[in-house]
Amino acid sequence: MSDWGPVFVAVVLFILLTPGLLIQIPGKHQLVEFGNFQTSGVSILVHSILYFALICVFLLAVGVHVCHLYSKEMADWAPVLIGVVLFVLLTPGLLFQLPGHNRQLEFGSLKTNGKAVAVHTLIFFAIYAVLILVVRVHIYTG
Template identity: 75%
Template sequence: MSDWGPVFVAVVLFILLTPGLLIQFPGKSRCIEFGNFQTSGLSILVHSIIYFALICIFFLAVRVHMYSRNFLVMADWAPVLVGVVLFVLLSPGLLFSFPGNSKQLEFGSMKTNGKAIAVHTLLFFAIYAVFILAIHLHIYTG
């Protein structure tokens, strides 16, 4: 039985916490900026920490699941760790932005746009779903 809860929560958090889409903390010129489609290494770090905290709350404390039986007893860290790593690697503008602002593919531009956020969200969803649902990656702790 597949558990779509972690996938859904991880993708929604990826969208909401992508630096520059709704909010960027810290911003380029102010402490907080809204909808500026900019990013920086520091804002990706801060947003990643917030992502980590929220995903831990949802997966480990609240135990968000989307199936009828709860068969996981131990804490499974795989959805958390995979989500945080993918959040950092796929944050538009950090490593790459597809599509870019001036080229089809830009590397390390620290800028993003609506199309890039949509494409990166689809990539995040696909890769996360493969690791969590297809491969059934689990990292249990006592």
């Protein structure tokens, strides 16, 4: 059996921390803005740091598991690092947005919308699940 805990945590954090969906730090006009569907390089950096901190807490410190068949003495950093890299690359509006506002696919618009967040979340889930559950990428330290 596979451990779906890291996948669940990574996908939920991706949704909650996508800049502009629920919150954007820093916002375009204020330090914190809610539901503005905007993003920027600085807010993606801030949200990526928050994502990294929270995924470390949930996966490494707390050890969230859905199916825990065995224990490891060393920390597996793969779910954390893969999650953070995918978070940055798949943040809607940074590199691309699918669907865009005016076209089906837009590049570097620094804007997002609800449909794009949903599509990017599905892409995030698929890539993350394949790498963690199918390919079983591991990075141990210690």
